[in-house]
Amino acid sequence: MKIVAPKLGVRFMNLGYWPSRKPEDAKLRVFMNDIGDLQEYEPHRAHIYLYEKAMSMHPKYPDFENLEILEVSCGQGYSLEWIERWHGPAKCLIGCDKVVTRNVNNIVYGDATNLPFADESFDFVLNVEAAHLYSDYRKFLKECARVLRSGGVFCYADVRYPRDVSLINEAANAAGFETRHIEYCTDEVVVGLNHVARKYDDLLEKAPLFVKLFSKSLRATYCAPGTEANERLRSQQKIYVAAMWVKL
Template identity: 35%
Template sequence: MGALQKTIWKLWYPFVTRRLQGEDVLFLNYAFETDPPLGIPLSAADEPNRTCIQLYHHVASQAEWRGKQVLEVSCGHGGGASYLARTFGPARYTALDLNPAGIAFCNKRHQVAGLGFLQGDAENLPFTDAEYDLVMNVEASHCYPDFARFLDEVARVLRPGGYFLYADFRFHHDIAKWEAQLAACPLKLVKSEVIDQAVLRGMELNSARYLALLNKTLPRPLRGIGREFAGLEGSLVHRALLNGGMSYRSYCFLKE
């Protein structure tokens, strides 16, 4: 199933990138909003993507970034990488994704000092041991056929004293395995948080905008799949978060 799963995602994400050409879609993750609203200051250019940016901000703010060497694994369309590189002050930010069409989009769209994009595999990171102070991974690991191998790769490329900043979800039947794999990884857990309600608020705030985008860019037979992928109100993911069939969590791990 692992190889098939990887093949499906390798086909789906380039397809999505091609369908969204011309729409300037910078984020492929769900969203995050607190109650009361988080209210981080954003530029006018960033404001339309506030809820997606806030998910990145929530995860990233668990560690100090200034002057650090940072790797983001599975950067999507690069909106989070651009925001963090501009806002959190890393010395260098490398953003990697398996989707070559997405990387081509990122290299064209995001011109930020110290930020670079490259194509690569999360389970076989093309970096030397102990190269990074921080590794960032947002809402991508549920697509990886071998999550434990990814965790080993994160630990390998992190320097001692470095942090792995992570957020993702699992459906109820996969949570025990997920928790066991995280517990077995060669990193120390510093903090974890269930963020279901904040993600739900973000989804609901984005639903109308995403529905209009899907109806504009996808052929009718694929719109149902698109609604699930985008996490619109009433989608499987949205309903699962509402009824406890899924859990969305954020984590901070330390390499001792």
């Protein structure tokens, strides 16, 4: 999907999010309303909402000025551009990914379970909808703790099986993190992915034949309505969780 995405004009790879009226989304709603006209980003709104959801757990949200920030599994890096434009200027803003598809100065090649950074290099680590793909989430959490300074913040959002959430939190605590916030947001993600799916289904209709050959697997990737992946979320066989930990 990461290779196909640029050919389709897809900038973000996450399922999406749509804020509700619950109190936990209040800061996000206020911030996005303050930005105002988002016409340039309208096709990506649901994806951006998910990033904002993850970042809104940070105590300094929405102002990350002078922080040294790392996004693990940053994809094409459009999230970095968004953060720099609306949450910066950060002192340092770096993305790390195993598949680098754009020539962007602040994206480096790297494995989430073996991050290519020195100890205590960052104030803030962000990880959005990627950790379920890692070979060893415990090692990933240890790496996040290693590259964060004491008091640094790790914001995380991902789709998981319900039984995994407590195991991940225990592993985060064992890695040296203190749990500050865990939130279940499956309903908001389902609404968001419905917005995303309509856009992507339309792109698939207009895509070249070689892309259409993969339509079934692509629709499953973005959990389009009618797919088993979508039903697992709707029935909460899988759930979406957002969490924030602080390094001790």
